[in-house]
Every structure is written in structure tokens, then in C-alpha cells.
Amino acid sequence: MKRTRTVIVAALASSLLVLTACGGGSEATGATASPSSSETIVIGSANFSENVLLAEIYAQALEAQGVTVERKLDLGSREDLVPQLQDGSIDLTPEYSGALLTYFDDSTSAVSSADVYRELTEAVPEGLEVLDQSEAEDKDALVVTEETADKYNLFSISDLKDVAGQLTLGGPPEWKTRDDGVKGLKRVYGLDFGRFKTLDAGGTRTVASLKNGSIDAADIFTTDPNIATEGWVVLPDPNNLFAAQNVLPLIRSDKASDTVQNALYDVSNKLSTDKLTTMMVQVTMKEREPAEVAKEFLTTQGLV
Template structure:
């Protein structure tokens, strides 16, 4: 599921991290990662929105005269999280609810932003911390076409229970084993799909095509995907909060970020809204604009770069 170029990076990160032990040394830079003349490594997962957010972080840091190395398209959380904990990555744009439920405490029942962040601060490994969360959110969803919603009278996830056995759901491969995924759909709503179609987490455009041509009848789409509105897709309501709050939140390796870096990242969080994110994703996905250009435009409009 991981692209070839990313696989080589992951292997290098893993080898370096294994040799770092309990040291604060950054295995990518050979330094502690402190920003006084050293390099901050900004990472991203393997889907466009996260890469855009990482580019925003990188440019915000560079605007404060901090040195940055970009390590994008690494893979899913199951791959990159340990690299942040080990110090191979200094800064990562995370989604707080998924970070808690997938990587930190799979038994957590926290759903609100405040509850999630309180648990993260208490339970994260001592080498890392979260900074301020943005108002911007991008949640997982189970989404269907308007035709499928009408055919089965679907409004909420609970409505899937009697019909999901005859349906195929498409999603990133990790969705199958996640509590905020197929496992939770079964335990919380009693929903079990007849078939599961795995895709790379970055293959949202492919997933949309499979949904629209009825190869899959449901899809795990991100709620800031502009195609949801444009194609009149139906995001099924989640009354039991299976998918928790997913605020954009910087996850950082403590010894790699100083107060200047923290202020730059918190400045992004203070300005970033869900509406901003949706607008940027339209430019990125529909207009095919470059992520660095979209990031620079938003940072300028937000008054974070000159």
C-alpha cells in the first residue's frame, strides 16, 4: 500500500530510529533538531490534504527563519507515528481524534475536542506533545451516492444495518482494522458490510470513481473532500459519535521545537478553519494547483507570512 519512493524513506527512518535509543538526537539530521541553526523535519501522511497541511506548517516555520526539511508522503499513521516518537520527524499535522484512538489509546471513548486533547496530553509518550488544535476539522465518514441513499432510505450509519451485507465499502486498507472504521461500525452500529475494497489512503479520486460507478456502494471519504458537495453525495449521520472530533493539531517531537517554532505552529492553528481547508482542497483537487502555492496564498491571507 505504500508507494515505492515512500518505502525507501520509511526503511531509512526505521533503521535510524532503531539506533537512536533514548537519545534526543534526531536520526535524520544527526542533531537534536533544535531550531538554533539546525533543521526541523516536517512530515506528512500519504494523502493530499495532509501534505498540504504539512506544507503550510513548513512555510510558517520558514517564515520565522527556521530551517526545514520536508519528508512527505510517508504512509499511514501506523507507519509514521513511531518516527515522530523517536525523533525522526519533528513536526507532523495530525487529526487529534484519530491520533488518540489509533495510536495512543484504542480503548478511549473521548469524542469532544477538549476530552480528546486532555487524554492526549496525559497519555502521549514523554518525547512528544500536541500543540494548539485548529478549529479546522476533517472527519472520517461513510458516504454514499444520493441514488444509494434513496434506494435504501439511508440517513444515518444505523440505517445501514439491514442492508450493508449486500454492499461493498471502499476505504484505505487500515479502515478494516480500526475502531473508527469497520470494527467500530460493527460494535457500535451492528453494521457489517458484505465486502471490503481496500485502497491506498491517498487514492480518494479512485475511491470516488468506484463509488459513482457503483463498484462500491459506500466509501470512507474525508468530510472536506469537495466532491461530496459537487457530486451531491450523502454523508451518513453519526449519532453515536463513532468518528470523534478530528481537529487539525500539530504533533511535535519536544526537543526539536523551540518557542519560536511552537508560536509559528500555534499561529496556524489560531487561523485555520474548516471552511479554509475546504476552499484550499478545491484548489488542490479541482483546480490542480500546486500545494506550495495554495499554502503560500492561505498563509498570506491569514497574515502569517508577508
Template sequence: MKRTLSATALGIAATLALAACGGGSSNPLSSGSGSASSVPSGTAKAGTIHVGAANFPESELIAQIYAAALNAKGLKATTGDPIGAREVYLKALQQGSIDLVPEYAYSLLTFYNTSATQTATSEVLAALKMKLPSGEIVLNPAAAEDSNSVTVTKETADKWGLKTIADLAKHSSEVTFAAPPEFQKREQGLIGLKKKYNLVPKSFRGLQGTAIAQALKNGQAQAANIFTTDPSIKADGFVTLQDPKHVFGSDNVVPLISKSKASAQVQSVINAVQAKLTTANLAAMDKEVQVDHKDASTVAKQFVSDNGLG
């Protein structure tokens, strides 16, 4: 809520105890706030780019990649603790305590415009640019895409014959839904699922990070909001339901940056990173961080080195 947007740390905050749009699924669209739920104080130092992140592992990882690439080119960049939900880190960007943050295109668009109908990447980006605050811009979208999803176990899919979210909606009275708390109030969440599929679960479990996938695996929930790059989908054999009515749109990774720090050199470095980020290599790095428990900054630096970004 990925990014509900979500969507969101707690994968790490609650597991690293924080990740998209991930591990255990916060939401690129959202992202509950791991340990930090208030806007960071202070202003980023002049001449330094402070890269912020939502409180889920994938957002932290991408933030580390941006910082590593900037530092490799002689531009001073710093990172800090994950910040929290979209409402919180966007406020931090507006107030100047961070300068740059990884975002997810469709999730960010629907945050600013809950009635947005665009779903294709180019349309989403064009609409998003029209909605951004005047002091911010988005740079090039990556091919990497991490969307919110409605995911179930293979056992549940087989039992109820599930292929689409509409199929699941027929069993609403039997469904406990696990997701970050903010998923309840997102268009890319229960609001949109009710509008487009009449999916109204009997109960909701507000969880964070890996606890979401664990609830699904343990039968404490019959459906969950899990990022499409989350390693648990493959590892646990989960089934991501099709979304023909597009509650969840094109959530390509996009850098959101303050215009005051978006020099031509900074844009060139970050856009070069974007050109190398694919869904496949992002998912592979998510696994390294969330499953193999490698340090995110180490994985990020390796990505920068391997892709000639240094």
C-alpha cells in the first residue's frame, strides 16, 4: 500500500522488525510505521542528499541502492531509520528532513487522487506528475514493479476454486483478511475491493511485515495483502489472485525527490539506477535481505558494483 502503498520495517521492525511494493508484505502503497510513526525532525544538511524509506524491507533496500550509487559518484548521500507510512514520509519530504524516497507509481497516484482510473505505466506517470506538490518531482520509472495483491494459500485456492478476487468475494463471510492496518482505508485496499468486487471480509487482522505471510500460512487468515515481489509467495507456494478490475494498478518503482536537490547530476545517477532495476533482480535482492538475512546496504552496494553504477 507498496508499496497501500501501500503498503509497507515492520517486516523489519517486526521482523527485521520492517517491505514491498514486500517481505511478509507491508504494502508499497502504504506501510505501517515500524518503530517510527512521527515525522523526523530537522532538515537534511546542505550538500547532502538524505534518502528516506518507508518501513518495509524493499523500500529500505532501494533507498540503500540510491544512496550507494550517489556516494559512488562522489555525491554525499545518507540514509536513516525507516520512517513509517506514506503519510509520514511524504510529510518528511515536504518539510525537508529527507530529500529523496523510493515510491511506487500507482500507489502514489491513488494517494493523491483516490478516483484515478489510469492503470498503464505511462498513463499513471503522466497523471501522477500533475498531482505532485510543486516542490517535488518523480524521476524515471524502473521496469521493476511491485504491486499490492490479494494472495491466498494453495489449499484455499483449491478448496474454493479461486482464480480471481471476484471468486474470493463469494466467500467473504468466511474470510479473515491480513494486511497492514492502513489497508482498511485505502483505495488500493478494502475500500477498493468493496467497490469493485464487493469483497467485505468477515474480519480484519492488522499486521505488519512477515507477520502477514505467517498469518496466512498458519491459517489465521484466509487472504492477505502481500507484495508481488515478496519471497514468501514462491517459498510458501501462495497463489496471487487475478485482479481484472484493477484495484491494484501499475506500481513501477519511481524516485520521488525534492526539486531543490534534483540537480542534473543527481538525476543522472538515480535514473541510471532505475534503468537497471527489474522486477526479477529486485525480487532476488528482496530474497537476499528477507530470507537470507543479508545486510541491505551490502546487497545495495553489490548491485551498484555489478551494474557498473559506481
């Protein structure tokens, strides 16, 4: 007898139609002429498409306010980016609240959006700061195919405990050591997967591997439209291994001028999970350039 599983569809049917449908940008907050500015910001991004998209949104919003922006995109993982922020190689990067908090404080037990953000503001080391977080959230998720869920009677991550040894888990290389990755799955759920296959951060290699069956479970972001289009199952996380993951800017404190903070606040104020998911449909399914999709979003929101 089948119980009901939680399958994230996240209103993607309407998202697949047109990006501007979620725009709602009649409130033109940034459509006036841009002020001149001598500021320069170097924006870095992680090596997955959503983070590149977010970096482009930040970059174009800042440029609209007269800030000179240098882009260093697709640099690597958080473990690569934070040191570059600290040594001044880059000034700003899009981040995710819960994962960033765990990076700075792996003993945290914060789960809710408010608690995670409060602790994060205290955990960020001197010289760096996080600006206002957005409503938009994108979590890591443990995803399996419907066939795998049926075969092993999987309804949450907990159900993997007795079968994980027979399965191959796929994810980015940093997941092998992160507390919200392989280590956390073992600590929180007692999972010992038979094999870990190093792939990318929820990107094309991970998606292809889950499709072709070379892995049985994957770390895929919840805004990925492939989840809905492929009918994959997002296994619920009853023990809250994956905390709130609100999108927010991580910036060098000496670069957080009023102009920069105001521009990025306006972005965070307009960015929602639905809008981010819709944009990711355009980037991943429609294969549009992140810069083009970013410009369209900012235009519909009245920010450029």
C-alpha cells in the first residue's frame, strides 16, 4: 500500500511558461538615472549555475547605481570563496544562510530562518558581514527517482538507514567533509552509503547521473526544475539536517557602503523562491545566459 510522498513541484508548471509572469514589477524603485560612483566591487560566484545567476543579479543592480563591477564567476566552492573574501581577492559573493552558518560554526543547532540569520550575523568573522537576507530560499536536498523510492519504500531520509549501504550517493566534492553533507547524514540519520561519487554542485553531471542510474541518491538544490520535470522525489528531512537557506550577500565590511547596501537590499526585497525557481527554469531548461535572465528579472522589478 502506498503512502503519500512529498514531491517538490513548487509551482513549476506556471514557471515553465514565461519568466516575466512572476515579475510583478510595477513598483519602479530603481528606474531613475543612475548616480555616478567611484566605487569598485569584485563579485565572485560559486561554481554552479544558480550562484552565477545571483552574482549577475547583484552585479547588474550595482552597475545600475554607478558602481564599477568586476566579475570573477564560477570560482569554486564556499571553501574557495571565503578565503578569497578574506584576502581581498573578491569583495562580494551570493550566499545561503544555513550553509554559511555551518561553515563558520559547525556546532550550531539553529534551524529557522530568523534563528539562522541572527546566529550568522554573530558568527561571520571580523572584516566580513552579511547584508539583509531575501525571502528566496534554496536548500540542499536528498533526491531519488520515483523508481528508487518505490523499490526501497522511501518516504523520508530516515528510511534510507537500512538500505544506504546498497546505494551510491552523488554530490560535489566538498559534500564528503561538510557537516551538512556526508558527515551530517551519518551523524543525524546514521547513514553509511555504499559509495560516494564525486560530481558537481547540483549541476548537469549530478542530474545526468541520477537520470542514467549511475547514482541512486543525489544532492540537488530544491529550486532545480529537473525535480518537477523528471518526477523525482525530494526526501523530507524530519531531523532538520538542512537548515533554512535564505539567499543573502556576503561582503567585505570595507566595501559595504550605503550605495552598495541599498542596491543589494532592493534586490533581496524583490527576490523570492518562486522568482528564483522561475529564473532557474530559464537558465537550466531553456539554456539562456545567466546575464540575460538577470537583466530581465531586474527590469521587471524596476531595479535597472
